[in-house]
Amino acid sequence: xxxxxxxxxxxxxxxxxxxxxxxxxxxxxxxxxxxxxxxxxxxxxxxxxxxxxxxxxxxxxxxxxxxxxxxxxxxxxxxxxxxxxxxxxxxxxxxxxxxxxxxxxxxxxxxxxxxxxxxxxxxxxxxxxxxxxxxxxxxxxxxxxxxxxxxxxxxxxxxxxxxxxxxxxxxxxxxxxxxxxxxxxxxxxxxxxxxxxxxxxxxxxxxxxxxxxxxxxxxxxxxxxxxxxxxxxxxxxxxxxxxxxxxxxxxxxxxxxxxxxxxxxxxxxxxxxxxxxxxxxxxxxxxxxxxxxxxxxxxxxxxxxxxxxxxxxxxxxxxxxxxxxxxxxxxxxxxxxxxxxxxxxxxxxxxxxxxxxxxxxxxxxxxxxxxxxxxxxxxxxxxxxxxxxxxx
Numbered sequence: 001x002x003x004x005x006x007x008x009x010x011x012x013x014x015x016x017x018x019x020x021x022x023x024x025x026x027x028x029x030x031x032x033x034x035x036x037x038x039x040x041x042x043x044x045x046x047x048x049x050x051x052x053x054x055x056x057x058x059x060x061x062x063x064x065x066x067x068x069x070x071x072x073x074x075x076x077x078x079x080x081x082x083x084x085x086x087x088x089x090x091x092x093x094x095x096x097x098x099x100x101x102x103x104x105x106x107x108x109x110x111x112x113x114x115x116x117x118x119x120x121x122x123x124x125x126x127x128x129x130x131x132x133x134x135x136x137x138x139x140x141x142x143x144x145x146x147x148x149x150x151x152x153x154x155x156x157x158x159x160x161x162x163x164x165x166x167x168x169x170x171x172x173x174x175x176x177x178x179x180x181x182x183x184x185x186x187x188x189x190x191x192x193x194x195x196x197x198x199x200x201x202x203x204x205x206x207x208x209x210x211x212x213x214x215x216x217x218x219x220x221x222x223x224x225x226x227x228x229x230x231x232x233x234x235x236x237x238x239x240x241x242x243x244x245x246x247x248x249x250x251x252x253x254x255x256x257x258x259x260x261x262x263x264x265x266x267x268x269x270x271x272x273x274x275x276x277x278x279x280x281x282x283x284x285x286x287x288x289x290x291x292x293x294x295x296x297x298x299x300x301x302x303x304x305x306x307x308x309x310x311x312x313x314x315x316x317x318x319x320x321x322x323x324x325x326x327x328x329x330x331x332x333x334x335x336x337x338x339x340x341x342x343x344x345x346x347x348x349x350x351x352x353x354x355x356x357x358x359x360x361x362x363x364x365x366x367x368x369x370x371x372x373x374x375x376x377x378x379x380x381x382x383x384x385x386x387x388x389x390x391x392x
Contacts, residue, residue, distance in 0.1 A: 018051030032124020036080030052146025098243030123219035158241025190330030201362025203230030216277030304330030
């Protein structure tokens, strides 16, 4: 099991008496998915004994009370239960500061002040936009009111998170569950749908499957899809106190990977499936797959690609790192011609979501005997997306 070490407050210099906020004001503010554990703690305390710090330099994971001043790309905020609540100008929201890397949406940095900033992810991430995809509307604008604080200092995601990274030991390969990593060419290449389909196929074969999203930007949609497909337990990096993993030091990413896998393994599933966000050229992902610790942590890799050329190039990169790629899937499989091109160049199976979701195909990716005794004729439901949901 993971040793959960106490998380430090954001800044010891902020300790001391803080003018309290009206609990009614706190209870009316809309909490986001990223801040769900902070919101739960406030409710336990009846929203009493909290105040705001209106000066200072925010850090990743700091929770801020902010007012919506202008609606833009994100007109809804994902609440702690995953519901997308409608935003109005003038609403006060609890979101977390964090950088964002999303080639199809926003690149954003944590500002060095508590001045105007942006809502850069519907899951509840505040940062200042640096660049954006040409298809995006301007980001929704926020005016920070102050950092949420108590007598111990700024309330941060890691102070309230159920799990923390620390005091970890790597499980020996022979004693841990079979671990499959899902990587892709880029954002929206089909990684999340690949994980969900594989979870469904293995679950239908009577394997117990746990799933986790190791890196990315905080949002509840992907973990929710994993659960819908049959995974238990399901974790993502927000369970460990991170609003996003962009710009995390490499050692922290490796430790997070180990912590998440070990926590999932503690439930003794037959298989653990881990999604690594973005593409192979994204900085944190590139460094992770090049680290020998990653190869030691996974037994197989399924690669999601948007087109045949990306599939061929990705397979070459992954094999160059000594990683055992067992199949290719992703958006390219929505096109019979693209899938045909990939099959003509690859020596691993190219499987679409329906095939991954059927036990006959899913179990061929595992070097384990199936506990299946009788398999019903399965058809993937139409509501499972054919491509990865657009990240928010």
